[in-house]
């Protein structure tokens with residue numbers, strides 16, 4: 001080859017290599033072990049880390065070993081076999097470690113639960129150990145995180161255990177691969193090609209979950225399809241479970257209550273009927289022949305048209321206990337959802353779950369967990385905490401968050417949700433006096449619960465970057481972290497994620513994490529400020545629709561929730577209205593009932609307030625509302641400005657993708673502001689205050705917008 005061609009060839013190879021190295025399409029999530037760019041730190045780590053010794057030979061240990069090799073080679077820019085620094089890494093479960101090392105940990109291990117771990121420096125070693133290999137894997141990821149976030153690895157003495165048992169993603173994935181409320185492509189599960197074709201992505205998914213301590217996944221939609229319980233599908237489920245197992249990720253399925261009729265040929269699904277009970281017993285036994293560590297069922301019953309025990313004059317206890325009995329011999333659980341409301345109950349949708357479930361406290365079997373959404377309506381940008389938290393002292397009860405952004409702009413809007421999760425966990429239920437936080441209800445400590453859990457409706461799909469928007473990976477990440485420990489601080493989590501995902505550079509971390517923290521209040525402000533809720537457009541919930549009033553069920557209409565009229569706006573849930581506040585502990589009810597003490601962020605959730613009511617800052621309600629909308633829009637503008645300053649700190653691909661999405665978010669925030677203010681202005685009949693931009697179009701223009709193909713729509717609706 002002539003010289004110049006040779007040169008060109010090697011030059012293009014370099015370019016190719018470079019673009020491969022710097023291709024940052026987001027696929028690697030927070031596990032992109034890029035070489036540390038701070039050369040002093042890099043040298044320091046290289047001088048500290050010696051060889052790696054693994055003990056144990058399970059598949060989980062193999063994964064941990066591969067992870068550490070991959071992580072260290074990447075981060076330290078050298079083959080991990082060549083390490084010859086001061087401390088060797090000794091990794092293995094207590095029972096596999098050499099006795100002389102293991103015995104030094106017997107004290108620490110006493111305090112760990114079966115998934116916890118210890119990372120400790122002893123003489124010339126750093127030891128990562130645990131009671132189980134899964135604990136070792138979690139410890140390994142934690143050690144790597146220390147390197148990724150550039151923390152010291154000397155004098156380590158870390159012990160950590162998850163505070164919650166079941167830390168689970170709920171996929172609302174259908175068997176045809178559409179995803180209800182999914183905004184990141186199609187379902188990851190390629191049912192058609194399973195079980196033979198094992199997409200490597202399945203393992204990457206399990207590994208990502210393990211890295212943040214998620215230990216369960218419900219593969220299918222709560223609006224369920226009984227077919228997944230047939231042998232044809234169970235074989236496919238088994239293939240996934242086999243891939244996930246080494247990562248400590250258990251598989252669960254949604255169980256359609258009418259399955260005994262649909263796939264079992266029975267005439268009834270009555271939970272008290274002997275044949276039905278038997279059918280479920282046999283079905284469960286069959287499932288365990290495929291998946292010996294199957295986690296159990298998630299059930300949506302008698303809710304939004306799903307079949308359930310009430311179809312047979314039975315109640316939730318009858319239904320849940322019947323399934324629990326079948327699962328008990330295998331240590332399986334039933335997660336029974338409390339998301340129920342009926343169009344025939346004219347009181348207040350916010351009250352219905354409590355009314356249907358709380359009277360049954362103490363009647364559910366030990367392996368039933370009631371799964372309760374974080375707020376009493378439905379995953380709004382802000383809701384007060386659900387009154388069921390702390391109200392069922394004798395029933396296992398888990399919380400459900402929605403990581404996917406059904407009511408927050410889909411995957412287009414940058415909303416950092418761990419801020420929301422944290423707010424809910426910190427809320428005080430007062431069920432056992434001051435300090436009875438939701439976190440204590442959920443970690444089981446308030447009432448000494450047998451099983452505890454946190455569920456998050458997944459925002460993951462086939463999009464190359466998994467979540468549709470690079471920043472929404474942080475919501476998956478932060479969900480996992482808070483499910484592990486609901487007392488963590490959301491800002492710390494944001495910083496940790498930014499460092500692992502983008503860069504450790506100080507000003508960058510500060511600016512980006514501040515932007516993330518701000519983003520949660522921004523979405524509240526530009527969509528539903530001051531306690532407004534459920535005013536999204538119908539069906540797809542994309543964009544504003546406060547005017548919608550013609551749906552068949554009253555509680556599906558936004559007008560049901562805001563109750564705007566000439567006298568004011570807001571839902572009176574105090575004793576003069578629906579009295580939903582009575583479902584909270586007396587201290588909390590009193591706080592919400594009183595206009596003086598009700599937090600203004602929840603004002604219109606609990607009160608119908610005149611347009612000229614004086615807010616704490618002296619503005620009238622109307623002016624305050626308009627200014628809040630404007631604040632939300634301004635906050636998005638600020639997010640854009642922050643991001644635009646950071647062009648040189650981020651790879652071009654992610655920079656541009658985020659930039660384009662922020663532009664859409666700004667446009668849509670403005671749309672929310674204009675449409676809502678024009679609509680409410682018909683009732684307030686007041687001018688927009690100074691500082692609030694005039695709407696770009698007429699109210700009619702916004703009312704006429706149609707989005708028949710907005711993503712994530714529920715097919716049946």
Ligand code: GCW
Pocket residue numbers: 172180181222223300304339378406714
């Ligand atoms: O908010 C509603 C959603 C439905 C969802 C339901 C639920 C899976 O609009 O799409 O159904 O909540 O949580 O069951």
